[in-house]
Amino acid sequence: xxxxxxxxxxxxxxxxxxxxxxxxxxxxxxxxxxxxxxxxxxxxxxxxxxxxxxxxxxxxxxxxxxxxxxxxxxxxxxxxxxxxxxxxxxxxxxxxxxxxxxxxxxxxxxxxxxxxxxxxxxxxxxxxxxxxxxxxxxx
Amino acid sequence: xxxxxxxxxxxxxxxxxxxxxxxxxxxxxxxxxxxxxxxxxxxxxxxxxxxxxxxxxxxxxxxxxxxxxxxxxxxxxxxxxxxxxxxxxxxxxxxxxxxxxxxxxxxxxxxxxxxxxxxxxxxxxxxxxxxxxxxxxxx
Numbered sequence: 001x002x003x004x005x006x007x008x009x010x011x012x013x014x015x016x017x018x019x020x021x022x023x024x025x026x027x028x029x030x031x032x033x034x035x036x037x038x039x040x041x042x043x044x045x046x047x048x049x050x051x052x053x054x055x056x057x058x059x060x061x062x063x064x065x066x067x068x069x070x071x072x073x074x075x076x077x078x079x080x081x082x083x084x085x086x087x088x089x090x091x092x093x094x095x096x097x098x099x100x101x102x103x104x105x106x107x108x109x110x111x112x113x114x115x116x117x118x119x120x121x122x123x124x125x126x127x128x129x130x131x132x133x134x135x136x137x138x139x
Numbered sequence: 140x141x142x143x144x145x146x147x148x149x150x151x152x153x154x155x156x157x158x159x160x161x162x163x164x165x166x167x168x169x170x171x172x173x174x175x176x177x178x179x180x181x182x183x184x185x186x187x188x189x190x191x192x193x194x195x196x197x198x199x200x201x202x203x204x205x206x207x208x209x210x211x212x213x214x215x216x217x218x219x220x221x222x223x224x225x226x227x228x229x230x231x232x233x234x235x236x237x238x239x240x241x242x243x244x245x246x247x248x249x250x251x252x253x254x255x256x257x258x259x260x261x262x263x264x265x266x267x268x269x270x271x272x273x274x275x276x277x278x
Contacts, residue, residue: 006186007183007185007249008244008245009167009184009185009245009246010235010238010239010240010245010246010249011164011232011235011253012184012185013244014235014236014239014243015160015161015164015235016160017243018235019158019160019163020159021155022154024154024158025151028151044146045146046148085242088242091234091237091238092234092238093150094234095230096154096231099153100150100151100152101149102227103203106147106149107148110147110148111148111149114149
């Protein structure tokens, strides 16, 4: 993390990196929908513009949350993957999903995984994180 | 929740309400620093402008996360309090704090409560939530 920060409070620092309406949607897409390519993120229901997407991907990479490299199986296609720092965002994403399910007019089907992880507690979250990390190594 | 939403995904809906760099700082101040008055939020280290603060307080109220009423003990002073929906944001705030502590150059002292709650698990979080709610009823 670099640059001028508003305070050293960990909640503030997390919000300086993650606090906008788009960044965590990209992380969500990587965690729960297995998305890895620019066009896949662009196709998400929320309709992110390609300019916003490029900006947020670059910021996520800069903060060590994702990596970006060429996919040898797809020629020029670039592949994005979560790093260990990115995978450690799972509890944040799950807690947002649980709050959204309980307090907004959300689609229960879309929140199924978040609820399962919430019910499974820290052990279930850790298991999925380990799986995500080993998928990345294998990929 | 009202207005045109980007999708019915619970994570997206939560981000539509909370996804900016300021909103959850106000919630943090109410949860961990016992702040209730406009000037108290304005005095936070992050230096929110009074215009941004007024906008976010109004949005939080509109989304049922805080209430706003006159404080009889302070004449014209307005007091803001978390609702049950607001108190239910505690796991989100804690998970952001834990991630900030583990991944940013944060002040460990400022993250002490988040770490304690994280270590205490769901039971510790529930206890603090119950305490917050009973404080509000008593206030």
